[in-house]
Amino acid sequence: MENLNIVNDDLMIEIMGKPGIPSPMNLSTEQNDGIADYVRDDETVLLESDRNVILEYVKKNEPLLAFEKAGPRQTIYYKPEQVKVAIVTCGGLCPGINNVIRSLVNELYYRYNVKDILGIRHGFAGFIPRLGYDPIVLTPEIVKEIHEKGGSILASSRGPQDIGEIVDFLEKRQVNILFTIGGDGTLQGAYEIFKEIRKRKRRISVIGVPKTIDNDIAYVHKTFGLETAFSVAAQAIRSAHTEAVGAPNGIGIVKVMGRNSGFIAANAALAINEVNFVLVPEIPFDLEGPQGLFSLLEARLKLKHHAVIIVAEGAGQNYVTSKDKDASGNVKLGDIGLFLRDAIKTHFKKDSDLDANIKYIDPSYLVRAVPANAHDAIYCIRLSQNAVHAAMAGKTGLLVGNWNSQFTHVPLKLATSQKKYLSPEEPLWLSVIEATGQPNIIKNE
Numbered sequence: 424m425e426n427l428n429i430v431n432d433d434l435m436i437e438i439m440g441k442p443g444i445p446s447p448m449n450l451s452t453e454q455n456d457g458i459a460d461y462v463r464d465d466e467t468v469l470l471e472s473d474r475n476v477i478l479e480y481v482k483k484n485e486p487l488l489a490f491e492k493a494g495p496r497q498t499i500y501y502k503p504e505q506v507k508v509a510i511v512t513c514g515g516l517c518p519g520i521n522n523v524i525r526s527l528v529n530e531l532y533y534r535y536n537v538k539d540i541l542g543i544r545h546g547f548a549g550f551i552p553r554l555g556y557d558p559i560v561l562t563p564e565i566v567k568e569i570h571e572k573g574g575s576i577l578a579s580s581r582g583p584q585d586i587g588e589i590v591d592f593l594e595k596r597q598v599n600i601l602f603t604i605g606g607d608g609t610l611q612g613a614y615e616i617f618k619e620i621r622k623r624k625r626r627i628s629v630i631g632v633p634k635t636i637d638n639d640i641a642y643v644h645k646t647f648g649l650e651t652a653f654s655v656a657a658q659a660i661r662s663a664h665t666e667a668v669g670a671p672n673g674i675g676i677v678k679v680m681g682r683n684s685g686f687i688a689a690n691a692a693l694a695i696n697e698v699n700f701v702l703v704p705e706i707p708f709d710l711e712g713p714q715g716l717f718s719l720l721e722a723r724l725k726l727k728h729h730a731v732i733i734v735a736e737g738a739g740q741n742y743v744t745s746k747d748k749d750a751s752g753n754v755k756l757g758d759i760g761l762f763l764r765d766a767i768k769t770h771f772k773k774d775s776d777l778d779a780n781i782k783y784i785d786p787s788y789l790v791r792a793v794p795a796n797a798h799d800a801i802y803c804i805r806l807s808q809n810a811v812h813a814a815m816a817g818k819t820g821l822l823v824g825n826w827n828s829q830f831t832h833v834p835l836k837l838a839t840s841q842k843k844y845l846s847p848e849e850p851l852w853l854s855v856i857e858a859t860g861q862p863n864i865i866k867n868e
Contacts, residue, residue, distance in 0.1 A: 429488065429837065434470075436491050436832045439626050439817035442498040446815075447535060450495060462494030462812075468829045490642075490831035493809040493823055500817025501599055501628075503536040508814075509598045510561065511543035511550075512575040513605035513612065517634050518651035519795035519803045521569040521576055523604050526807030527632075528566045534808075535815050538562075541596065546580035546605075547612055550589040558596075570800065573792040575604075583612065590619045593627055600628045600814045606635030606646075607842060610822060614835040617820040628814045631822030631835060632806050636790065638686040639842045642833050643824035647803050649686060651796045653679075656691035659786040660733060664697040667729040670780035674720070674730050674767065678760030678785045681735030685845045687790070688735040689855050699723055699730045700861050702759075704737035705844050706852075710766060712867035717770045719865060724777055734759055736787070742766075760785055805830065 451458035467489035471477055480487050510527055512520050524542070531537040541558040543549035549556040559565075559577075569576045593601060593616075603613040610631050617629040633640045636652040656679045663675025679687045685703025692698040700716065702708055709715035723730045736756055743757025764783040771779040795803060802825075809823045809830045824833040845852060847863070856863060 431486055431488055433837050434488065434490055434834065436818050436834060437621075437820045439500050439628065439819060442496060442500040442816055444499045444502060446495060446497055446499050447503065448495050450497075452497060461497040462492050464491065464496070466492040466494075468492050468826050468831050470826070472827050490824070490826055490833060493813060493830035493832055495812045496816040499535075499815045501815055503815075506531075506535075506537045506599045506815075507539040507541070507597050508537060508600045508602065509541045509543055509558070509593065509596070510577070510602045511546060511604065512577050512579050512634075513546035513603065513609040514579060514581060514634070515606075516574050516579065516791040517636050517648035518573060518791070518793050519647040519799045520574065520604060520634060521566075521572055522795050522800050522803035523632050523634070523647065523807050524561070524576060525566040525570045526804045527602055527811060528561045529563055530808050530811040532563050535811065537815075541598070542577045545578045546609075547584040547589060548580045548582075549577075550592040551584055552592070571794060573794045581608070586612075586615045586619050589616055590623065590625070590627075593620070594623075594625065598627060600630065602630050602632060602810060602814070604632045604634050606633070606637070607640065607839065609634070610640070610835055611839045613822075614820070614839050617835060621820075628817060628819040629835070630810050630814045630819070631838070632810050633822050633824065633838070636687060637681055637684050639684040639844065640822075640824075641838055641841045641843045642826065643822070643838065643843070644826055645802075647799050647806060648795065649690070649799075650802075651793060651799045652790045653687045653690040653694060654796055655790045655793055656687055656733075656786055657694040659784045659789075660691055660695045660698060660731065663782060663784050664695070664729075664731050666782040667731055670729075672724045672728055672777050673780045673782070674724075674732065676732045676734065676760065676764055676767070676781065676783045678734050678736060678783075678787065680787050680790055682737040682756060683842055683844065685735045685738070686851075688733050688738075689845060689851055692733050692855055693858055696858050697731055698733050699859050700732045700865070701855050701859055702732065702734040702738040702763075702865075703845055704735055704740070706847050706864070707741070708739060708865035709867050710742070710770075714862065714865065714867045716865055717767070717774070719861070720767065721771075721775055721777060724779065732763070734763055736760070739763070
């Protein structure tokens with residue numbers, strides 16, 4: 424759970440100016456008339472959902488913390504015929520990127536009559552003219568089948584680019600609205616772009632669509648791609664389990680993505696419910712000693728004669744320390760999957776009277792590159808539609824999130840202020856512990 428030490432000012436959304444143009448959506452302002460309603464700017468989604476916490480706020484006469492609710496507004500800020508849009512995708516691949524691009528284009532084109540849409544190629548690098556990545560024009564015809572494919576029709580890249588040059592591009596191309604599709608690094612970049620635009624006093628909306636299969640964006644319940652990712656990872660776990668039970672003292676090890684958070688590992692383990700040990704970045708573990716993984720694994724084999732381990736890529740980095748950095752400045756992860764495979768193999772050869780049969784599976788790139796499943800596809804459409812509504816209303820410096828089952832506007836500053844992690848005290852991790860039977864902590868006293 425995120426640190427909720429914030430005030431309502433942290434949740435305020437900036438707007439270009441007073442919207443005065445009737446929306447072309449032709450929705451309703453009356454309830455129970457059989458027509459969907461516009462969303463008012465004073466409609467909110469409470470940050471807290473616990474009744475006792477809310478009553479405590481009321482008792483102290485303190486204002487309740489709430490996000491601005493996402494959705495179509497009755498009046499918009501931009502004249503559709505004068506709008507020029509840019510869409511960029513950054514960072515690693517993730518199921519659903521093409522769904523978001525397609526949905527943004529269709530919503531702009533068909534619902535708001537915005538026809539001038541640029542696709543920025545190869546991430547933020549596409550804004551830098553000397554790199555030679557000319558943008559492409561996006562139309563419904565261009566994007567009509569891209570949701571059936573994985574990856575990004577615009578391609579992507581990692582690493583920062585000069586913010587001034589990016590805003591220069593937006594000014595030169597007379598872009599009014601920029602949609603950035605990406606994870607933590609992309610959203611931080613979007614926030615810097617937003618600040619530079621504000622500094623120059625330009626009227627360009629910056630709207631983020633949170634993309635990361637790691638699900639580590641703060642104040643967003645779930646990012647798109649997560650469900651597809653753990654569904655594909657679950658298939659690998661099923662194979663690992665089949666391999667494990669098919670050999671004496673079989674051990675199946677599956678490494679999944681999750682640099683800083685263990686949401687994929689946890690959800691995939693629950694989806695298959697054949698996993699015995701889940702190792703995630705948030706929870707350190709020992710290998711040796713009476714309460715270490717080796718001892719627990721040996722006890723499991725003696726009892727059931729097979730075991731399945733799922734490990735997130737960012738787990739156990741104390742065993743595989745690296746000093747190298749990637750293009751985005753992140754420390755490169757050591758390969759905990761291969762290390763774990765070799766360490767377990769060595770243990771059973773040298774320090775155990777059991778012969779173990781180990782099978783190792785790494786489905787990382789399969790997880791990233793597949794098309795979105797049905798649930799993620801729906802989620803991508805709804806995120807994109809709400810991103811367009813926010814942009815056309817003249818809102819800026821925000822991402823579209825989901826909180827308490829409703830779509831929200833989250834300031835980029837707040838969303839990039841911290842990361843979201845899988846807490847060992849949350850119900851999700853309790854479900855993992857109950858399903859696997861592993862101890863709460865795989866560590867010696």
